[in-house]
Amino acid sequence: MRPSSPVLALVLALVSVATLPQARAAQDAKARAEQQDARQKLEGVRKDIESLTREQRETANARDSANAALAKQAEQVSAAAKAVRETEAELEQRRHDLDQLSTQRAEMQAGLDKQKGALGDLLRATYTLGRGSDLQLLLGDEDVNRISRALAYSRYFQENRVERIRGLLADLSRLQEVEAAITAEQQKLEATRAEREKRAAELEKQRGAQQKLVAEADARYKDQTQRMAALKQNEHDMNALVSRLQKVIDEAAKAAEPAPAPKGTPAASPLSNLRGNLPWPTSGPVHAYGNGVIIVAPRGSEVKAVARGRVVFASFLRGYGMMIIVNHGNGFMSMYGNNETLLHGVGDMVEAGEAVGTAAAPAGDNGAYFELRQGGKPIDARGWLSKRH
Incomplete structure (x- = not known):
């Protein structure tokens, strides 16, 4: 005799309830495995970027011995300034x-x-x-x-x-x-x-x-021609670095994506939707410099991320001082140079408006450097930043 439809439904419901804990346990185990895998991939990306950074530094030092001294001294200043900030x-x-x-x-x-x-x-x-x-x-x-x-x-x-x-x-x-x-x-x-x-x-x-x-480094330039050649070399080094960083990011796109936000957390706006509304990284007089802008901010001013992203570079770069680069996804990167202190390292997630560094003392028209790139190519920073500066 076949059970009636309500009885069958009850049996199926009981079976479903009995198997629910096992199903949840399996889902939790799968989620933990996926999180562990993502962490391992992210750690791999971080190590790749750190290796790339060391290689870039060694290449620059081999080409210019003064770079090694400048880099070491900049890092010592950064460490001392960070210690003062923490104290x-x-x-x-x-x-x-x-x-x-x-x-x-x-x-x-x-x-x-x-x-x-x-x-x-x-x-x-x-x-x-x-x-x-x-x-x-x-x-x-x-x-x-x-x-x-x-x-x-x-x-x-x-x-x-x-x-x-x-x-x-x-x-x-x-x-x-x-x-x-x-x-x-x-x-x-x-x-x-x-x-x-x-x-x-x-x-x-x-x-x-x-x-x-x-x-001493500036005194080595005999004329303006040598100075311009050095600036071109610095720009070339920046382009090469960004190109290699973008390649590492593209090869591990899934691993480099930010972790999902907790339930109830509003999703961050894609950078492409914020054109003309990005916050300025710091305040001060602004003028064009190379592919970006210089903001003549007082020494110690906080330099803030213009959007949410992950730090992919945090080190000295000849011509740009202590540089931090943030990957925002979809090919967008923002760059913050001439910092006295770096407040984050490679692999750190930063939110829009979060301090990533502090500005070095301005020298003349020199100050905090900001640049924005898409697909490795420079884009007009002023066209993306808010008009309220």
């Missing part, structure tokens, strides 16, 4: 923590003063009730009901007094803990200030050495 952030956090502890102490002190006042009122009321003695009530000639009520009030006041005293002692103990925390935080603050001064002095030393090297 300043720590110093700010210490100040914030100290302010919070001081506010907490003031609030606790006000609460203690209030508690002390209430306890004083309670003690005076207890004394007034029976002149401070239950024995006086028992030996007096008052009626029994009055004695009973008075004793009840007396016990209440005594219990309340003990409870308030315990609370007061607990608050005093917490206040002592806060006082100790404030003392410890003040000591940490002073130590951080001293460390910041030490690192700032080291940074100034490295900056001086860098300026000397740059001046």
Whole structure:
């Protein structure tokens, strides 16, 4: 006898429920395997790019021995400036923590003063009730009901007094803990200030050495013709680097794609849809330079990514200083040169508006360099950036 349709449906439903955990486990295992595979591929791409970066550096150093010294000095300045930045952030956090502890102490002190006042009122009321003695009530000639009520009030006041005293002692103990925390935080603050001064002095030393090297490198050019030839060589090196980077990215397109955003996270707009609306990486007077623009920003100004992407280059590049290149997908790359500090490394994901570096000190019309490319070819940066600069 064949089961009726509702019975069959129930059996199928039960079988489905029974197999659901196994199906989910299989899906989770598959997802973990895919994530692991993607991570391995991304790690492979990162290593390829780092190898490419080393090769590019070695080639440039072999062609120009001054490049090696400039690169090393730029990296030392970058490390020193980053250390100062991190110490300043720590110093700010210490100040914030100290302010919070001081506010907490003031609030606790006000609460203690209030508690002390209430306890004083309670003690005076207890004394007034029976002149401070239950024995006086028992030996007096008052009626029994009055004695009973008075004793009840007396016990209440005594219990309340003990409870308030315990609370007061607990608050005093917490206040002592806060006082100790404030003392410890003040000591940490002073130590951080001293460390910041030490690192700032080291940074100034490295900056001086860098300026000397740059001046020596510039002095090697005998005339404008040699200078222009050097600029052409720098541009050629940039083009070669971008071409090789694009090749690595194209060969591992899937591995280089950003990880899927969590559910509920709005999807980032494709760069191609943001023409004329990209945020400027930093602020300052702007003028054309080579295939990009120079933004004469104050030293230490944050240089920010114009769109979401993955860092594919973060190193010294002759003619462009400390350079960071971000891949945005679909052949788009943005480039940020003449940084004093790089805040991200190869493989890092950055969001639009996130700081990727800090600007070096402007020298004359020189400053933070920005360039935009599509398919390895330079495109007009000003045509893509917002008009509100």
